[in-house]
Amino acid sequence: MISIEQANQEALKRINSAEPFLVDVKYAKDVLPGMDKMTIGHAGPPIQWENMCGPLKGAIIGAIRYEGLAATEEEAEALAASGKIKFVSNHSLGAVGPMTGMITYSMPLYEVKNETFGNYGYCTFNEGLGKVMRFGANDDEVIDRLKWLEKSLAPAMKKALELSGPINLKVITAQALAMGDEMHQRNIAASSLFARVIMPYIVKVVEDKDELEKITKFITSNDQFYLNIAMALGKATMDPVKNIEGSTVVTAMSRNGTNFGIKVSGLGDRWFEAPVLMPQGLFFPGYSLDDANPDMGDSTIVETFGIGGFTMGAAPAVVRFVGAASVQAAINYTRDMVEITVGKSPHYQMPNMDFEGAPTAIDIRKVVETGILPVINTGMAHKKPGVGQVGAGIVNAPMDCFTQAIMAFAEMIDEKENSEAVTV
Numbered sequence: 001m002i003s004i005e006q007a008n009q010e011a012l013k014r015i016n017s018a019e020p021f022l023v024d025v026k027y028a029k030d031v032l033p034g035m036d037k038m039t040i041g042h043a044g045p046p047i048q049w050e051n052m053c054g055p056l057k058g059a060i061i062g063a064i065r066y067e068g069l070a071a072t073e074e075e076a077e078a079l080a081a082s083g084k085i086k087f088v089s090n091h092s093l094g095a096v097g098p099m100t101g102m103i104t105y106s107m108p109l110y111e112v113k114n115e116t117f118g119n120y121g122y123c124t125f126n127e128g129l130g131k132v133m134r135f136g137a138n139d140d141e142v143i144d145r146l147k148w149l150e151k152s153l154a155p156a157m158k159k160a161l162e163l164s165g166p167i168n169l170k171v172i173t174a175q176a177l178a179m180g181d182e183m184h185q186r187n188i189a190a191s192s193l194f195a196r197v198i199m200p201y202i203v204k205v206v207e208d209k210d211e212l213e214k215i216t217k218f219i220t221s222n223d224q225f226y227l228n229i230a231m232a233l234g235k236a237t238m239d240p241v242k243n244i245e246g247s248t249v250v251t252a253m254s255r256n257g258t259n260f261g262i263k264v265s266g267l268g269d270r271w272f273e274a275p276v277l278m279p280q281g282l283f284f285p286g287y288s289l290d291d292a293n294p295d296m297g298d299s300t301i302v303e304t305f306g307i308g309g310f311t312m313g314a315a316p317a318v319v320r321f322v323g324a325a326s327v328q329a330a331i332n333y334t335r336d337m338v339e340i341t342v343g344k345s346p347h348y349q350m351p352n353m354d355f356e357g358a359p360t361a362i363d364i365r366k367v368v369e370t371g372i373l374p375v376i377n378t379g380m381a382h383k384k385p386g387v388g389q390v391g392a393g394i395v396n397a398p399m400d401c402f403t404q405a406i407m408a409f410a411e412m413i414d415e416k417e418n419s420e421a422v423t424v
Helices: 004-016 054-066 073-081 140-164 169-178 188-205 209-221 227-241 308-314 318-322 327-338 364-370 399-423
Strands: 020-027 039-042 086-089 108-114 119-124 250-256 259-264 272-275 280-283 341-350 356-362 375-381 389-396
Touching: 004 227, 004 341, 004 356, 020 140, 020 169, 020 227, 039 054, 054 073, 054 140, 108 140, 108 227, 119 227, 140 188, 140 209, 169 188, 169 227, 169 308, 169 341, 188 209, 188 227, 227 250, 250 356, 259 399, 272 399, 280 375, 308 327, 308 341, 308 356, 308 375, 318 327, 327 341, 327 356, 327 375, 356 364, 364 399
Parallel strands: 039 086
Antiparallel strands: 020 108, 108 119, 250 259, 259 272, 280 389, 341 356, 375 389
């Protein structure tokens, strides 16, 4: 049997050799398996309506109305609770979504191709900050914005990509990291770099002057615009790392507001879950910790391949936004992540840390042995449905996910050794 070290080096090699390109815009109904009007993709491991947190329920109510399945919130809630809606984890669809992670039949998705392995990753469009569906908001303003994304921005982006050709996301991400982004809570540089690439083509394909102005303003004024692209990049990067025999590398981390889940390469498609933790950070005026929901979202896919909280040391400007004690504390977070990963990225480098590569490929053995937990930069949603974002902060993955995975891995090895002994 291949050694764990060899298997983990193979996992690291696959991560570092990924070549993610933004190639197209597709609609969920056309590319996601089993997607129909009565299916809703959500962030995190699988969960049913009765166990969902407030913002996830709020987002689902909004998503049902967005698809025209109900006219009112009351009708939407009744439909959600009826058992007629199929709730599925985005990861099972080859996709990811931030916070509540809503993906429905009509939603446009970024399509990112990993040219090295030929696989694709998908993510929805970023809605902007504040009162948005990914944070559980669901009123008419939220739904109207989503419809505009579907019917105006997405078609324009698709036409622009047809002119531009594939866009190299590894280059943009590496440049943004050098400019002070960590690509989870700070995407200002990445969003600006992406706008510089795509806007010359947007200008060519949008004929209506007023609509062009609206699209331009939305792209250039949304500091988090690139987050969803980085997430699709992460999904396309990490999927080829799955199912490496003997590997203890984490291939996915995600949360649904109730449970945090991880997947491990050598353990297949199984989720290892534990209750999510509460982020610690800063709140928008008028809100406090009492208002916040526990951690949620698929956006932890970025930490899984080594950016986000793992490269906080390269993003001094994010420190105050997420409530870190100091720039040195952010650097210390990154140093800690080196202790629980297999290696470093040769592409995603941190200039203020002597161009050290981002710590990459989380090893469940090292997490359990050191007691150091993966650190995540995250937004915070109000715990009540329909309100939206209330702040941003830092949170850790729960240790129980990793101890469960270690035990399952040990059991698998024992079974394999016993089977081989019997065969001999």
